[in-house]
Amino acid sequence: MSKNAVTEDRLDPRPGLIATAAALLLTGGISLWGWQNLPxxxxxxxxxxxxxEVDRFGGKTESLITLPLIMLGLGLFLAIVPRLTPRRQNTAASKYVYLAAWIGVLVLLTVIHAVTIINAAGGDLPMVRIIMALLGVLFLALGNYMPKTRSNWIAGVRTPWTLDSDLAWRRANRLGGILFAVLGLVLLLTAFIVPVPALAAIALAGTAISAIVPVVYSWWVWRSDPSR
Known part of the structure; x- marks a missing residue:
């Protein structure tokens, strides 16, 4: 087997690890600034x-180290998981949705960390609205890449039926991609307009629909697939 064939059989984690390192450096700098400026x-x-409304507060040390530690653990976990699952070649072919989720979550956590420390230092940035807007961007990215995935165990609509039927996989992930993209667009358009409780309801209902409907649809397609 050639060197290229071996490479194509595995998802390359380097872009995600580079993004993780960059996020840790940035959040580390923010934490250092916070340590010097927060009482x-x-x-x-x-x-x-x-x-x-805020329903839990933390102390100085907790607020400065929690999200950087979460990002470190997330980066290590996501780098290792593709090596432990079957269908590695399909996972490598689905790298864009995996990396979009990885990097998108890092960006989300980095911004949350920055806004949290800025607000603790006296700022007044709208945390929930910013989170919803970023979730909108993340859902749009995932919606774009989901239809391009191939059957694997870690990225896309993974059900017993999609893993057993390529037809169910393609159609369920196409539908899931459309639903995620629509939800992302709605969140982007409403993040700084509608009341926060309504915005949270939109996000929760949209996420539930985008998660449940493709699962049910995958079963329906699987039933009619003669090659399953």
């Missing part, structure tokens, strides 16, 4: 409810 007794918002 020791500061109470930092750590979680927001559906109404957009």
């Amino acid at each position: 020791d007794d500061v109470r930092v918002p750590m979680h927001w409810g559906a109404s957009g």
Whole structure:
């Protein structure tokens, strides 16, 4: 087997690892700035409810290290997982949706960390609205790449039926991609307009529909696929 064939059989984690390193450097710099500028007794918002109101606060150290540690663990986990699953060649062929999710989540966490520290230092940025807008971008990216995936165990609409039928995989991921793209567009258009409780309801309902409908549809397609 040639060197190129071996490479194509595995998802290359280097773009995700580079993005992880960049995110850690950026959040580390933000944390260093926060350590120097936030008072020791500061109470930092750590979680927001559906109404957009803060429902949990954390201390200075917790707020400065939690998200960077999560990003470090996420990067290591996502780098290892493709090596532990079957259908590696299909996983490599589906790299764009995997990397879009990986990098998109890193961007989301980095912005959340930055806004959290800025607000703790006296800023007044609309955290929930910013998160919803970023989720909109992430859903649009995932929606674009999902129809281009091939049957694998870690990226796309993965059900017993899509893993057993290429036809079910293609159609379910095409539908899932459309639903995710529509949800992403709606979130982008409404993130800074509608009331936060309504925005949260849109995000929750849209995510549920985008997750459940393709699963049911994959079963329906699988039933009619003679090659399953």
